[in-house]
Amino acid sequence: MKADIKRFNDAWNYACRTYGYRGMASEMREMRFEFSEYIHNMKASGYMGTGKNGDFTFQELVNMAKEFLEAMKNRKNK
């Protein structure tokens, strides 16, 4: 469990740094919390990753984190 969460956090932090949120990842806990429930619900509804046992790979998590952050950024820019 902790290993999965570590991978999830690394993907989230990587996405934050790469897509314009440098240095803010640790403060973005609120959005990370929402992203965690969002990804869990996706899995629970049958959406599968390409990793072991249908889990999401690091890159898949990064891509989904990027989309999640973009959605937030677009909302803030409106």
Place this chain on the structure above:
Amino acid sequence: MKEVKNSCDLRKLSRTTEGVVGKKCWKIAFGYGGELHLHFGAKLPCENPKLSGQEKGEWRFNTCGTSWTLSSPRTWVASSSADEKVLLTKLKVLEDAKVVHFEIGIPNNIVTVAFDNDCLLRVIPGPKDDEFKLPYWELFTPNHMIVSFGPGRRWFYRRSDVFAK
């Protein structure tokens, strides 16, 4: 980052969490990797458009993947080792239950959340938890603040919503 070294430090940490006492649990959810999320207090809209229409608690407790148990004086209710679908059913016992006590145990670092229906949630860190350098638990509090505890007795209380320009 601070560290709980004595009873004075523990009191400071406890002051950041005491506001959850008296709040009702109204949503039980899971996050990625088996994080247990309990939502308390006022219902706030989720901020990200991808969660449009969903709500979150003004107070939110996250076990961060640390082992936990839920018990009552009469029976064992559940533990983190069970299947999530089973847990969601068993954890319904916490719906509408009010927090009556939130206690951080030192030196064992166990946090105990007591509810008004006599249920006790215990988050129990073990030595293996420290390998990942992740918190043992975190508590989101009003006004976009977060208390995070662990690994070890390290903790912080800071803003949770700062957004990059």
